[in-house]
Amino acid sequence: MPETVSRGIGSSTVGRKILMAVTGQMMILFAVIHVVGNSTIYFSGLNSYAEHLHELVPLVWATRFVMLPALLLHVFFGVQLALENNSAKESGYSVNTNLRSTFASRNMIWSGTLIAAFLVYHLMHFTFQVISPEAAASANADALGRPDVAGMVIYALRSYVVSLVYIFSLTGLFLHLAHGAQSSFQSLGLSNEGAEPAISKGGYSVALVIFIAYVLIPVLVVLGIVKG
Amino acid sequence: MDLTLMVWRQKSADAPGKLDQYAAKGISREMSFLEMLDVVNEGIVKAGGDPIAFDHDCREGICGTCSQVINGVPHGIEERTTVCQLHMRHFKDGDTIYIEPWHGKAFPVVRDLIVDRSALDRLIQSGGYVSVHTGGVPDANAILIPKGDADTAMDAAECIGCGACVAACPNGSAMLFVAAKVTQLASLPQGRVEASERVRGMIDKMSDEGFGNCSNHYECQAACPKGVKVSFIAKLNREYMKSWF
Ligand code: HEM
Ligand code: FES
Numbered sequence: 001m002p003e004t005v006s007r008g009i010g011s012s013t014v015g016r017k018i019l020m021a022v023t024g025q026m027m028i029l030f031a032v033i034h035v036v037g038n039s040t041i042y043f044s045g046l047n048s049y050a051e052h053l054h055e056l057v058p059l060v061w062a063t064r065f066v067m068l069p070a071l072l073l074h075v076f077f078g079v080q081l082a083l084e085n086n087s088a089k090e091s092g093y094s095v096n097t098n099l100r101s102t103f104a105s106r107n108m109i110w111s112g113t114l115i116a117a118f119l120v121y122h123l124m125h126f127t128f129q130v131i132s133p134e135a136a137a138s139a140n141a142d143a144l145g146r147p148d149v150a151g152m153v154i155y156a157l158r159s160y161v162v163s164l165v166y167i168f169s170l171t172g173l174f175l176h177l178a179h180g181a182q183s184s185f186q187s188l189g190l191s192n193e194g195a196e197p198a199i200s201k202g203g204y205s206v207a208l209v210i211f212i213a214y215v216l217i218p219v220l221v222v223l224g225i226v227k228g
Numbered sequence: 229m230d231l232t233l234m235v236w237r238q239k240s241a242d243a244p245g246k247l248d249q250y251a252a253k254g255i256s257r258e259m260s261f262l263e264m265l266d267v268v269n270e271g272i273v274k275a276g277g278d279p280i281a282f283d284h285d286c287r288e289g290i291c292g293t294c295s296q297v298i299n300g301v302p303h304g305i306e307e308r309t310t311v312c313q314l315h316m317r318h319f320k321d322g323d324t325i326y327i328e329p330w331h332g333k334a335f336p337v338v339r340d341l342i343v344d345r346s347a348l349d350r351l352i353q354s355g356g357y358v359s360v361h362t363g364g365v366p367d368a369n370a371i372l373i374p375k376g377d378a379d380t381a382m383d384a385a386e387c388i389g390c391g392a393c394v395a396a397c398p399n400g401s402a403m404l405f406v407a408a409k410v411t412q413l414a415s416l417p418q419g420r421v422e423a424s425e426r427v428r429g430m431i432d433k434m435s436d437e438g439f440g441n442c443s444n445h446y447e448c449q450a451a452c453p454k455g456v457k458v459s460f461i462a463k464l465n466r467e468y469m470k471s472w473f
């Protein structure tokens with residue numbers, strides 16, 4: 001076999017999918033930890049959680065330091081692969097018959113774009129706190145003198161528009177993970193014929209559980225059930 | 229039975245193509261799809277027209293030459309069937325059937341329903357083989373192979389190289405084709421020697437030839453006339469990772 005200089009991981013078709021799968025799984029892990037933390041809002045623990053979290057400054061920064069490059073890598077390759085795939089198959093057939101692909105799998109780039117737009121909004125809102133500064137946690141202390149994170153979140157999500165934005169974006173995340181969670185196992189080679197049905201179901205379940213866990217927050221707040 | 233065909237007609241790679249309508253009259257249920265097209269073509273020739281160009285060779289489902297997208301599905305909706313083995317009994321009198329060539333940047337149209345699939349040959353040339361010394365024939369049972377590995381290799385070797393996986397893939401990827409060859413050879417001791425060069429060579433060539441990337445839609449497995457499985461793609465991904473160590 002001729003000795004050839006092969007492409008590096010970042011330019012190989014399989015290598016890039018492996019990087020997408022690894023970064024995707026990192027973000028799934030982050031999403032799970034994030035929603036567990038957020039759930040402290042149900043028993044008025046969000047301010048305490050936020051305070052403790054921010055006492056662990058190195059941990060918060062280490063997470064940002066890892067997650068931001070992972071996200072950027074994921075988005076970069078996601079867009080690049082989607083563009084290549086579009087040009088490799090410019091047109092479909094007169095009769096559109098999808099045998100195995102799903103709405104979720106065919107729209108990864110769009111659900112991804114929705115997530116990206118949401119992330120910008122979400123960070124501006126609750127991390128940089130520039131969207132409704134009057135309710136910013138950094139400017140309002142709770143009864144114990146801690147930044148009032150719960151107050152900020154509830155103030156925002158009581159608006160129908162804001163909670164609808166959250167619910168819509170979370171639906172995008174659900175679609176992304178409904179395909180992505182199981183797909184990442186295939187990309188990493190962690191699948192075989194026997195395991196494939198279980199991985200498909202498991203991936204879908206992970207997506208569903210993450211979706212429900214997150215979506216309950218805006219739903220319960222906008223319905224006035226969670227008042228802080 | 230009488231059918232209406234909507235057939236893709238295109239003079240050459242650069243010429244614009246379009247769907248033309250043909251009537252297929254008096255078709256018997258026992259005919260194969262290609263025989264039905266033969267009948268239609270006789271009619272076209274008698275009327276002084278250009279017959280519909282399509283690829284075919286063995287007509288017994290083993291050569292992988294026949295290649296038509298029938299009602300949006302490569303080789304038609306019947307599972308594990310090539311166009312040449314698809315019989316007209318699966319259609320009803322009065323049906324309208326859409327017949328198109330494989331789509332994909334790596335498969336330029338030659339004429340009508342014929343596409344140039346030589347990109348698949350070049351993929352094989354980029355590593356889909358084992359290098360052996362010429363000379364005396366080796367002893368048949370000198371290298372023992374566990375039954376499970378032999379079975380995997382044989383299942384992967386079912387691929388007839390028709391390109392239906394590429395035609396079915398929304399990304400025009402040849403991942404299943406490459407996965408089948410990599411799995412077949414990597415499962416056997418004779419193929420392990422060059423396993424790393426093979427997997428890297430073939431997947432790089434896939435991109436060079438204009439095939440897309442795999443998004444794990446699994447349309448390929450559903451369209452494959454030989455039932456080649458996407459589990460081989462997982463194996464390909466493992467082989468790729470192994471090639472770095
Ligand atoms: C922020 C913007 C995002 C964009 C633009 C994006 C884009 C994409 C695209 C296009 C794919 C499909 C790649 C392919 O198969 O061809 C993909 C896969 C995936 N994404 Fe995202 N994504 C984003 C965010 C996320 C987030 C936040 C998560 C996790 C919480 C995630 C998890 C995944 C997973 C697990 C996969 C499957 C990887 C694979 O098939 O191996 N993505 N993404
Ligand atoms: S003509 Fe040989 S497989 Fe159909």
